[in-house]
Amino acid sequence: MRKSKGPGPDTGDDAEVEPDEQQDGDSDPGQRREIRSKYRELICSVQQNREDLLSPQNNHLTEVLEKANRLFKDVQQTREAVLDSQLLVVTTDLGKEKASQMLSDGTAFDHIVFAENLLSFMGLNRLEEGEEEQQNGGAVDGYLPQDAWQRVAQWSQCCFKTAPTFHYMMGSFHTEPPPPKQKVERQRKAPTKEVKRIMPTQLKKMEESQHEATEKEVERILGYLKSYHHDDPTSPISYYEFVIDPDSFSRTVENIFHTSFLIRDGLAQMYLDDEKLPCIAPSEDVEGATADSQSRQQCIVSINYKEWKDLIEVFEIKNGMIQPANTLIE
16 A cells, blocks of 8 residues: 655655554654544543443533544544544444434323323312212312313413414504595586587487498398399399309498398398209298298308308309499499
C-alpha cells in the first residue's frame, strides 16, 4: 500500500511506510499518545457501562460524543483517526439499540393505568360510593361529580384546533333597528313632447311598412303562381323551379320565405308528383282550404349555397319564374 508521507505538503516522493511511521514534523509524539489513551478510555467506558447507557434516563452517551468531538480537533494521524472511527461505531450501535428500546416502550399502553389516571383527574371519590351502584354491580367503585366529563372536555380542548368564539368587534348590535334614511329622489328630466309624439310614430310606421311590404310580396308571388297555373293547368309546377332564382341566392331565400306564407294561409298547396318531387299549385277552393287548416302539415325548409348551385344544375334552371320586384308580368 502506497501513501504519502503525511498530511503536509506533497513533496512528490512516495515510499512504503507503516502507519506508525507517518508523522509530521509538527506532531508531538507525547500529544498523540495522550489522544490515543483518551480514546481508549472512552471506548472502554462505553463498553463497560453499556447497560446503564441504555437506560432512557441516562444521558452519559451524549457526554461521550461531546468529548470525542473535542478530541477529534487535535487528530492529525491515521492511528488516532482509526480510534475515533472505532468509538463512533460503538456509540452508533449503542444509540440504535437505545432508540429501539425507547420505541418499544412508547408503544406499550396500559389501559388500566390510563383509566385510573383518568378517574383521578375527573375527581373520583371512592369514599362516597352510591348504594345503587353497589346493588347493580357497578364497575366504578366510587362517586363521580356531575361535571366530571365536562372537566375532561375542557382539558382536551387544547389538543384540538377549534374555531374561535364569535364576537362583535364593535360591540353587540342594538335590538332596535336603526331609523330608516330618507330617500332623496332625484328629479328625472321629463322627455319633450316631440320625443313622446315622434318615437312611437316612427316605430309604428316601421312595423306597418314591413308588414305591408311582406303582404305585397306574398300577393305578387301568388299572382305569378296563378298565372303559370292558368296557362297550363294540367302541367305540375316544380317547387324548386318556382322559388329558385339562378341569378341570386338571396332572392331565392326570399322567395322561399314569402311562399311559405301562401302555404300557411291556405292560398297554395304542395304535393308530390309521380317522381316524388315537390310541386306547388294555387288552392282552387280558398274557403275550404282555410277551414281545413287543422289537417295541414308543416315542415322546415333549409337551403345553403352549395345546395342552391346543385339544384340549378340538376333542374337546369336558366331563368327564374319569379321575377324581381321591379319587373312586371308580361
